[in-house]
Amino acid sequence: MADLQISPVDAVGSGIAPDGGKYVYCIIRSDRQREFGAIGIGGGQRVYTVAFHDLAAVVSDTPIVIYDPTRENVLAHEFVNETVMKEHTVIPMSFGTVFRSEDDVTELLRSTYQAFSDVLDKMKDKIEFGLKVLWDREKVIANLERENDEIRRLKDEISRHTASSTYFARMQLGRLIDSALEEIGQRYVNDIHDQIKPVAVASRSNKPIGDRMILNAAFLVDRAQEQAFDERVKETSRKYEELLTFKYSGPWPPYNFVNIKLKLEKAD
């Protein structure tokens, strides 16, 4: 989901070299050396900063490997970002970004200095929240059958007749339910958006995951508005208590609102 896109022109294979590589978690503004403790990826590596002027990359030492996005690894990456975020505005790096040496990290900061600085200014004191909304399809369909006369009539017809004559009625019913579901889903999503948007700086809708999700959104929120945002989300979820499940998460680094395309290439 990270939007700081790393597009390696051609990264190397899985050859394991000794330590010396740097795993980069995020970029922050800091004019002094910082330490964040032994919380890094790969079993509690020391997390510290590599600086260039007033920018710093938050890194830990690593062998030159490709990290699989296992839950353990992803959580380690995320936990470091959460820790750093408590005191800093961060530009998150996408998962698994490994540089071969400290010099290569410095070069990244030097060559992308202006873009990082601009984004850090824009993201100052802003955090991201994720909101996923799921529904129970069966429950919504049951509701539909109670409230929609046309659907109820077709269902009755199907239950009264023999299998052969109900084929088209079934098709029609399926189509009716599908379009009614789509309409209701869209109505819920629009309403939820309308409720929450006023307390956010920006929002973004991502593709829903799986077939029960109707909304997969990210909101950029001013730290000063965090409580207001929180209350609004809870209010909205209470409104839909019977029908929808709200999965609310954060604060995250602004993954969905930072888009710097880095031109990176394989390091030999």
Added chain:
Amino acid sequence: MGLLSNILFFPVTGPVAGIRWALGKVQAVVEEELTDDSSVKRELMELEMLLELGDIDDAEYVRREAALMQRLREVREWRERLGKGVSGGPVRVARSEDEGNAG
């Protein structure tokens, strides 16, 4: 030239060209499936969702995650073998000739 001239003057090349085209297509589809990790990533996100919703437990997650990681690695191997880019692994800032007009 074109289809008509193939049919009129070189009847044999018609089907041959057709078969070549079909094989090329199959090859492309197979390569695409071997080297595209987007479906694995989508399944991984769905799996995480199931865990968060409490539909599966940690043990089940770990078991299914292992299978997905294996598929990711296979995709990576195929990408390497076919000379395509691999995400992950060591990178550095590109020192390419078009640096001047970057950004």
